[in-house]
Amino acid sequence: MSVLIFAEAKKGEYKKNAQEAVYYGAKLASQVGTEAIVFTIGDGSNANELGSFGASKIWFNNNSASTDSQVVSALIAQAASKAEATHVILSNTALGKSIAGRIAVKMDASLVSGANALPEGSSVTKGVFSGKAVAKYNLSGDKHVISVMGNSLQPEATGAAGIPEEISLDAPASRVTVVESKTVDGVVPLPEAELVVSAGRGMKGPENWGIIEDLAKVLGATTACSRPVADTGWRPHHEHVGQTGVAIRPNLYIAAGISGAIQHLAGVNSSKTIVVINKDPEAPFFKAADYGVLGDLFDIVPKLTAALEKFKAQ
């Protein structure tokens, strides 16, 4: 018996979502009185650090570099079988979403994707209706697949690093060929960002984004934008947060020049703290905000950046 955690490596590194999954799996393992085993695909380098989030073993397999859902899910299901796992835990990332259902079928397991807290007994909760409610799922059977929504738990590295060991598995051939991958390096991806600075049409044009980038830089935040901004090409599509874009739940979401249409709120209303900067006192976003600043963003954003610089220097 064990809890098997799939830790996703991005270019050989483990981001916060992987640490969070390991921490979640380790907490669950101690809850049910079993051990937490991490499984990762790759050569195992950098995986030793995952031990400190509570895993007792770290397994790796390097048979395939494919991110195809058929290959990855087959490897995870084999590792789960080897570990006699009752639970498979993974991150609710793009890859996680494409494999969770497959693994549940292979294991004949229950499935909850996007859990926002640890299970309690045989139930686990997740956000539904775009964050407007939380549903408690009842799980039956003896095997369970749970993917963890980013920023649900704060992973704590309290244990010792582990020693990765290679396990032998059979990787099926992939039927999907990756032609190219275009991603931005050196930026925390939006779904796992703790701090997000976002701006909308109130910016008047893409040439004005410098003040948003300056604010994001001093905070160490990821930048985002509203739908009209992405649609007009002022900002790249992957920065669009909201119902049709990326759904996020950072600790801090600062929105400048975004009125707060319900479709935008649907993607950000799970944020812990929301700051809204807008010159329109009727902007609906103020109703969803914790802190509001009424006024011209071109005046306020640089002042906020300066105040943060002063704070950081202390």
Added chain:
Amino acid sequence: MNLLVCISKTPETTAKIAFTDGDSKFNEEGVQYIMNPYDEWYALVRAIELKEKHGGKVIAINVGPASNDIVIRKALAIGADEAIRVNGEAVSSMFVAKQIANYAKSNDIDIVFCGKETIDYNGSEVASIVAELMDLPFISYASKMMVEGSTATIERDIEGGVEVVKVDKPFVISAAKGLAEQRIPNMKGIMMAKRKPLTVVEPEAVDSKSTIGSYTVPQGKQEVKMIDPENMEELVRLLHEEAKVI
């Protein structure tokens, strides 16, 4: 090409979200229902575009009660050629996916389309389960797609960017924003939809291992605290000391 589009009925985006029966059921009172936007705007329309270019037919499939027919007729009005409704309550993603896979397996489907998620349960589960049940490749979050002969070239959204992949038919795809542009059904489409076949079939029993027991609605936000625009030091102090997020 036979193109199967999975469509789901969801509450309209601005619907009031409330629960009844001891918070165990969604309160349908006064709620307007729509076709899940990812299914309608992107998956269905791209399938229709491919049919228009390459020939074949578009079949819309829904798992649900007869009250879902209104959404299915809309899919036919937009341009699907025929529709299947599997007559059962969509109690879990496993239940829904099994019914869809059963139909697809026995009907020589080239591409199964789903939306990237439904806007009610936000699971992104059905497409990946269908793919596994059919032993097919699955391309999620597709924002562009071209088909040449038996091969599709697909651009998909991943964290912080996009990935371009090639895959041979048959396969399963989930549609994200960008895959197509919304189409509004015209009067001719609405009239023709009434004559297009909508076949009702009975579901296969499925052991659903994860089902919703109850709901909670998060407490509303406290009244917004307005900060003097001339005093951003105060906002920083509150973010640090009160909200504890910096």
